[in-house]
Amino acid sequence: MDTIRNSECGIWNSELALLSLLQLASPALPVGAYSYSEGIETLVEWGAIADAQSLQHWLERELHFGAIRIEAAMTIRAYNAVLASNLTNLNYWNSWLSAARETEELRNSSWQMGRSLVRLLLELQPQLESIFNAVGHSVNYAIAFGVAAHCWQISPETAVLGYLHSWATNLVTAGIKLIPLGQTAGQQILINLQAHIVDAAARISVLTDDELSSCSWGLSLASMAHETQYTRLFRS
Structure with missing residues (x-):
């Protein structure tokens, strides 16, 4: 097994890094991701998402144009800030x-x-x-994810893949409950999203700071409406 390198978190190899990524991106990670739908609950209420096809289309568009691109880009910036011991930069992002x-x-x-x-x-x-402590009290999930990826010697490019897959898994699970869909349909969506996740991760990995933008007005409207939605299963 090839050793990647030493770090303050120990000596890691490629197999352990892969297992660490699986743990970090697992739905079993106790961070409460299952309680959020990121506007999908509202979109189902509106009828904008009504079946597997419309759910997959929404997730594809989010991967290529939505706010998740910015979140994933922040994992890389957090990773690089810790790598360079630049805690000021980490706090900034x-x-x-x-x-x-x-x-x-x-x-x-x-x-x-x-x-x-x-x-x-x-x-x-x-x-x-x-x-x-240098980041402060309100640490964003993407920032903490990037710090964990560095500590566990997961490459930033692989960390982005894991972050996007974890995001997609959580939202497909929300769709299964809300639409509702069968488990097989949910797994088919995840398979269909694989190429989109790989493509999105490649693009995100080379985004410059000046290119940090997204087209997320649909998500914004759904999220704002969800705050006052009468019947809710999810917290977003």
């Missing part, structure tokens, strides 16, 4: 992402999942405390 969130629900979900991941990481890797 965390604040930037907080300001870029379109609605209160989306910001709160990012902060809540971030807090949960930070708490877990500090229990597993207490030496990360100084890093998260």
